[in-house]
Amino acid sequence: MKKLTLLLFVAILLIACQPAAPAPVEALAGSVNDLLGVWWFPQGGLKMEFKADGTCRVFSGSANIGQVAEGTYTFDAGKVTFSGSADCDVNPTSYEAYVTTQDGNPVLLRMQVVGSDPCSDRANVLKGIGKFQNP
Numbered sequence: 253m254k255k256l257t258l259l260l261f262v263a264i265l266l267i268a269c270q271p272a273a274p275a276p277v278e279a280l281a282g283s284v285n286d287l288l289g290v291w292w293f294p295q296g297g298l299k300m301e302f303k304a305d306g307t308c309r310v311f312s313g314s315a316n317i318g319q320v321a322e323g324t325y326t327f328d329a330g331k332v333t334f335s336g337s338a339d340c341d342v343n344p345t346s347y348e349a350y351v352t353t354q355d356g357n358p359v360l361l362r363m364q365v366v367g368s369d370p371c372s373d374r375a376n377v378l379k380g381i382g383k384f385q386n387p
Contacts, residue, residue: 276359280330281349287332291361295380296373308334331366340371347378358384 281287287302297313302325310321323337327349335344345365352360361382369375 274355276352276354278350278352278360278362281327281332281351282330284327286351286358287327287349287361289358290385291382292385293377293380293382296377298377299385300377300382302332332363334371334374337371340374343370345369345371345374360384 284302284304288304290299290301292299292313294313298320299311299313301309301311303309306324306326308323308325309319311317311319321337321340323340324335326333326335330348331346332349333344333346334340346367347363347365347369350362350364351358352362361384363378363382365375365378369378
């Protein structure tokens, strides 16, 4: 009985001493690679895909609707500048991109407009937090 109690005590001690999972860390995007992939913005019910070729596509969360917009973007020093969309980008608009990572993987995307965004639809969607879907 003493051996069993000692064994249980050691097992509990080992489990309790395991390091906690690292907390998520938010930082200004360091490169365009931090953004590549599909991000789900539940506030707007839209998915936004950043592609390596500088194009950005927006999809409805509804499978029945599909792609709703496409444009181009550039990345420089943590800022994403949207341009080239037929719907919104008469004047390019910039956002600071803050990516939250956990265990080195992207988890969340928070966009902070620099100045203002004349495209109210995009501004409303990007007020929310994007959740990483896939690379």
